[in-house]
Amino acid sequence: QKEVEQNSGPLSVPEGAIASLNCTYSDRGSQSFFWYRQYSGKSPELIMFIYSNGDKEDGRFTAQLNKASQYVSLLIRDSQPSDSATYLCALSRDTGRRALTFGSGTRLQVQP
Amino acid sequence: EPEVTQTPSHQVTQMGQEVILRCVPISNHLYFYWYRQILGQKVEFLVSFYNNEISEKSEIFDDQFSVERPDGSNFTLKIRSTKLEDSAMYFCARRGEHYGYTFGSGTRLTVV
Numbered sequence: 001q002k003e004v005e006q007n008s009g010p011l012s013v014p015e016g017a018i019a020s021l022n023c024t025y026s027d028r029g030s031q032s033f034f035w036y037r038q039y040s041g042k043s044p045e046l047i048m049f050i051y052s053n054g055d056k057e058d059g060r061f062t063a064q065l066n067k068a069s070q071y072v073s074l075l076i077r078d079s080q081p082s083d084s085a086t087y088l089c090a091l092s093r094d095t096g097r098r099a100l101t102f103g104s105g106t107r108l109q110v111q112p
Numbered sequence: 113e114p115e116v117t118q119t120p121s122h123q124v125t126q127m128g129q130e131v132i133l134r135c136v137p138i139s140n141h142l143y144f145y146w147y148r149q150i151l152g153q154k155v156e157f158l159v160s161f162y163n164n165e166i167s168e169k170s171e172i173f174d175d176q177f178s179v180e181r182p183d184g185s186n187f188t189l190k191i192r193s194t195k196l197e198d199s200a201m202y203f204c205a206r207r208g209e210h211y212g213y214t215f216g217s218g219t220r221l222t223v224v
Contacts, residue, residue: 034212043203043215044155088155097143097207099157099168 003027004103006089012109019076021106023089026070032095033065033072036088038105044088048074051095079110116206116216124222128193133219135187135204143207146179146189147215148172148200155203161187194223 005024013019021035032051036044050056050063050072062075072091076083086105092098119134135144146158159169161179178190191198199222205213 043218046212046214049212099160099170100213101157102155104154
């Protein structure tokens, strides 16, 4: 059983639309959850973190966490072509000092 | 927050050779991490380093790997006898001020 599951995509959305990226996980001991963006050939870049159930908003990004359902998602509003990248879901068993476990990522394509 | 710089950006080595990958310069940070990403695959945790000691390591981090902070700033990952399957992007990371990591720019290791 995969620890962190993401649909590999590609997820294609038109410019200006909302992109919804989903992630499920198996470890109920997971405490903190992260979304990273990775452009091809580049290093992961932290977009959002969340550790409490509910929604967390930062600009065009909203992270949603439901620990009971072991589900975390990322919404990107007003998607731009520059948002086209692979989005990695990651989790940690504490506040993030311990190792992160990554999903394989979802490739997002924003069509102009 | 300052970037995490890695050198070299690309290294080609022959199978069986030793390689040393570096994060430079880093100061005043206690937590460091090494991750790797084989082409087309997910980011995988190798080792975490806290207060000049290994605090956590994965199954990947076997006797062929070692980490050091030789001069208080540089943070190195050594692979003693490289194999073809060691070809990957290697990222060092430091823990951010709050949650999550900042990843370095990465070193692409190619073993031939």
